[in-house]
Amino acid sequence: MQQGKTCKYLRLSTSLSQQLSSSRPLFADLKTDFNPLSWISKYRRNSIYYLTIMILFYHLIGFAIMIIGSVIVDLVVNQYTEPTIPLSIISVISAGPFEETLFFGIPFYLTGNNIVALAGGIVWASLHILNTPSVQVNSLAYLTWLFVTPSIFASLRTWISGKGWFAIISHSIWNLIFFVAGCSNGEFPCRIINDKGVLIDIAYVTTAIVFILLTYFLFLRYKNKPALRSIE
Numbered sequence: 001m002q003q004g005k006t007c008k009y010l011r012l013s014t015s016l017s018q019q020l021s022s023s024r025p026l027f028a029d030l031k032t033d034f035n036p037l038s039w040i041s042k043y044r045r046n047s048i049y050y051l052t053i054m055i056l057f058y059h060l061i062g063f064a065i066m067i068i069g070s071v072i073v074d075l076v077v078n079q080y081t082e083p084t085i086p087l088s089i090i091s092v093i094s095a096g097p098f099e100e101t102l103f104f105g106i107p108f109y110l111t112g113n114n115i116v117a118l119a120g121g122i123v124w125a126s127l128h129i130l131n132t133p134s135v136q137v138n139s140l141a142y143l144t145w146l147f148v149t150p151s152i153f154a155s156l157r158t159w160i161s162g163k164g165w166f167a168i169i170s171h172s173i174w175n176l177i178f179f180v181a182g183c184s185n186g187e188f189p190c191r192i193i194n195d196k197g198v199l200i201d202i203a204y205v206t207t208a209i210v211f212i213l214l215t216y217f218l219f220l221r222y223k224n225k226p227a228l229r230s231i232e
Contacts, residue, residue, distance in 0.1 A: 033054060042161045057154075069146040082142075083133060084182075084188050085131055086189070088193050089179060093175065095171070096169070096171035096173075096208075097172065100155060100168045103124035104159045105164050117160065122152060128141055
């Protein structure tokens, strides 16, 4: 009887040891990808689980930078108030495919160059500072800009790792979460369609679809040209 229990404990110990040993490469890969020196290179893995961890990692950095930045902005900019602009569910969801393809997917598949895609991401993040109804020093969207800056690397690395579709979906989901949170606490109205007319939302959706199709065409071209991939 005692021998049976001993064998059972040995099997359990062996099983736990195997699970721990199999998880070590994952932690090693995450440690490497967390290192800023690897932030413009492919992820070491591209599973959905792994990509989700990495995207949350960059968003966490964004939150930290935004909190620190809010203190600095309040000290430096007189009477500062973080601006809000009218949004709709359709516009925030459409922003995912539109922004990801225009600033990351298209530059990358046109050139096969990580640095070009990084430049597109820098432009994308910088434009967020203009998410304001009036362009004045004390009403620019500094905190939004600070928050999205680390996401440059999340999107860039997801695209060059061959998972651009995941970058689009996660971007839209993240936008939707923030929209629901913002309208739930009264920061702005909860609108399904734009208050200025449904044609604006139709334009958002149409533009997003056009850019997705263009990106897919460029992806097929990139896939069939090894010379472009060698630049990566």
